[in-house]
Amino acid sequence: MQRKKWYAIQTYAGSELRVKRQLEERVRKLGWEGHFEPIRTNGEVEYFFVPVEEVITSRSRRGRSSEYWIPYEYDLFVKTNERVVRGDLIARRAPRHLEQPALVEKVEPLWRVVVELTNRAEVEYLVPQEKGLRRDIRVGERVRPGIPITPDADERYLIDVKGQIVARERVRRLTLRYDDGSQQRRIIPEVYLPARLREGQRLPAGAEIEREHKIYSRATGLVKVKEYKDKRVVTVQRIEKRRLIPGYVFAKMGLDEEQMFELLRGLEGSVRFVGSRSRPIPIEGKEMAFIQRKAGLEEVPTAEPKAKAPKVEVEFEVGEVVQIVEGPFADFTGEIKEIDKEAEEVVVSVKIFGRETPVRLGFDAIERI
Known part of the structure; x- marks a missing residue:
């Protein structure tokens, strides 16, 4: 041989x-x-x-289809730099139950539209379902103050902030009255509302008022988790395989x-x-x-190949002028001065009050012009 x-x-x-x-x-x-x-x-x-090599490009990092907004009351089942496949469980919120008996006084069908600002804060708009929503009021659409939400441009339902729509869903607003005379309103997405809940219904203590909610990954890729004041944002970065x-x-x-x-x-x-x-x-x-x-291949026949981190491919260049789309400097433009591939950050020089100021940003906070 x-x-x-x-x-x-x-x-x-x-x-x-x-x-x-x-x-x-x-x-x-x-x-x-x-x-x-x-x-x-x-x-x-x-x-x-x-x-082949695995590559995460800027196209993989951006894209609302791979982002998930996780409130802190949810249990998180993933962490940064962990790989997930489509269908993996990302987060779960347990069913919610009444702590005391209550009467369902009112059930209002509404549309819930959420606009995320550049600082990741959120503004919520509630519209009666019979009013309907304009076709361009959809997830991912960028909006500005003055845009009407309903087809008839009802002035009671206007966007009054600048940001991006991150949620558009049918909800029910429940008005509950407890035995001690107190009243509470709860907004629950229709998909998590228990069946046969109706006005005038009396609910005992311990009755399920909102079903369990599980969030599954819609993509296969690498997880990044960022924490904000009222939520965590989980991003699944798609991994491309290239020859x-x-x-x-x-x-x-x-x-x-x-x-x-x-x-x-x-x-x-x-x-x-x-x-x-x-x-x-x-x-x-x-x-x-x-x-x-x-x-990422090992030559030893009996050894499994070591897990190899995907390569981060940067589509930006030093000297390129970009627009900032996230954070306090959103809408500013500036020139890239430094690129840190490992930290996935850039230093952009922004002119403020006539003076150049260096700003450190993540790759997902800038866009090419």
């Missing part, structure tokens, strides 16, 4: 995984497993690998030249070993070490 060495197999960019699958099948069909160094990935043994070297498949093998050419014979598309036409050339030294290191 030949001494095992690393070789590169060249194919068309975009067809690497198909070629890898065909090569895996052929090795097993020919019974040549012993001629290859097994590579353990995710608990499975393979003989070929396509080097490190498009058009190449790698393997450590101990085949003779005749066997190597037999391995590729008849495969779909253009597939060849890197080297001369008649002689494949092994890849050694720092080039192969670089590929393995970037791919």
Whole structure:
């Protein structure tokens, strides 16, 4: 048996995984497993690998679909830099029950619209459901003072702040009267309201007034948790997988030249070993070490690959002028002076009262102009 060495197999960019699958099948069909160094990935043994790296881009960091607003009364089940997959539980709030008997005096169906300000504070608007909402009153829409909420532009229901809509939901406002004569109003989303709750109903102590609420991840990625005065904001940063070297498949093998050419014979598309036409050339030294290191792959056959943190890719550049979209300097523009990839922060020079002032911000607090 030949001494095992690393070789590169060249194919068309975009067809690497198909070629890898065909090569895996052929090795097993020919019974040549012993001629290859097994590579353990995710608990499975393979003989070929396509080097990829995980990247978090600014597109991955921004995007309301991957942000979750978690009040402090919720139990949080994730933490910063933890990986989650779609469907994982992020937070839970237990069911709520009445502490004493109460009479349901009134049940009002309302629309609840929440606008988040640049300092992460929130302003809530409640509109009778029969009034309806304008089509452009939707989550993710940026708003300014004076924008009407209802289709008939009723002046009683106008946006009076500048920010972004982060919630739009149907709720019920319950008016409860307790035996001691006190009154309480509670706003409950319709989806968490117990069935058959109606006006005039008398509820005993311990009755469930709001069902359990669980928040699940809508995406797969890396978690970031930020804490604010009245809530935590959980962001799931989507992780993109990119080919490190498009058009190449790698393997450590101990085949003779005749066997190597037999391995590729008849495969779909253009597939060849890197080297001369008649002689494949092994890849050694720092080039192969670089590929393995970037791919997070360990060469020891019995060892699982170490968990490798995704690379943070910065789409901003020093000297670029950006707009600040979050925090006390929102709406200012400034020039990027420094970029800290590890902390995911930039230093932006902002002109205030005619004087340049350096401001340290997170990547998600700025946007390209």
